[in-house]
Amino acid sequence: MEQKSKALILKVSDFAEADRLVTFFTENHGKVKGVAKHAKRSKKRFGGGVEPGSLGKISYVEKNGAELVRIDEFIVDSPVWKLTSSLEKISALNITLELADRMLPPGHASRERFALIGRWIDFLGSNEPLLSHKHAFFYKWLLACGLEPVFDRCSVCGNAVSAAGNRIQSSHGGVVCASCYRPLPGDIMVSTETLKYLQAFKLGRLFEGADKDADRIFEMLLIHAVGRDIKSFDIARRMEL
Incomplete structure (x- = not known):
């Protein structure tokens, strides 16, 4: 056919x-x-x-x-030549393609995810991506895959979180408050400022001041979603050296 x-x-x-x-x-x-x-x-x-x-x-x-x-x-x-004019664009494209290849099941249509990637690639073709732009795409991608990160409340007890002392755990898909926290490998302590930055994505807002903690958090959540290391993240780090 x-x-x-x-x-x-x-x-x-x-x-x-x-x-x-x-x-x-x-x-x-x-x-x-x-x-x-x-x-x-x-x-x-x-x-x-x-x-x-x-x-x-x-x-x-x-x-x-x-x-x-x-x-x-x-x-x-x-x-594709529109997406290769800088190392930042190449890095963002490689990560996007690997996420799609790893997380999309064969033969299952998803117009929402196709449209999301299409808009992101159009953006990369005309703009230099900031770290916050990449984080916004990662958040929307996880959301479209049914894996929305939990940043506005404890992912265990459901209570609202706002102050410092919370951690991100990939196994719970987001923030774990101090009361519910049990140590696990790969935990990331999240500051108040980073937490506010992450919570803004749910509200559709974009902060320019992204930090490396937020970058590590999204990478950890995506690796957990994929089930193994994502090579494009390692390549991106080597490109930054």
Whole structure:
């Protein structure tokens, strides 16, 4: 059956002499994996645009029982070169693509998450991302995945939190107050200022003064959601050195 959809290229690798193995996220059918025949040579059908981070329109054919689809065409709407003009953009893009690849189940459509990533990539194409911009995307992504971080109350007892002395625990998905706290590996003590910064995302506000504690907190929550280390975060740290 032939399918056509808007799509984001998530991952690409060489496959045979002239083909490419492509993982892509579609608006209508979720995450799909397939083979783009002669993608290295065919400028007419692929235009050199089958690269991670490219947004466009894809045509592919599904066969009953086949693990991989046959990709017939990909027309680029938003080329990836717009996202590679700085290390900050490259880092943000790599993390985004890895999160999508790891957290999206195959074949399950999610227009909300597709639209969220589309808006984020459009933003990266025209703006230099600040740390607070990346944190806002991480918060919205976790929310869209049904994993909204709990920053405005204790994730154990439900009581409101505002003062210092609280910790973030990934196993509880957010803040744990001093009364409920039990030590666990990877706990992060959260200051009053960092807590206010994190709570602003639920209100749709954005503070410019992000700190490294907030960065560590989002990384910890995302790693817990994925279930293993996220390589793009490690690469981003090496790029900052």
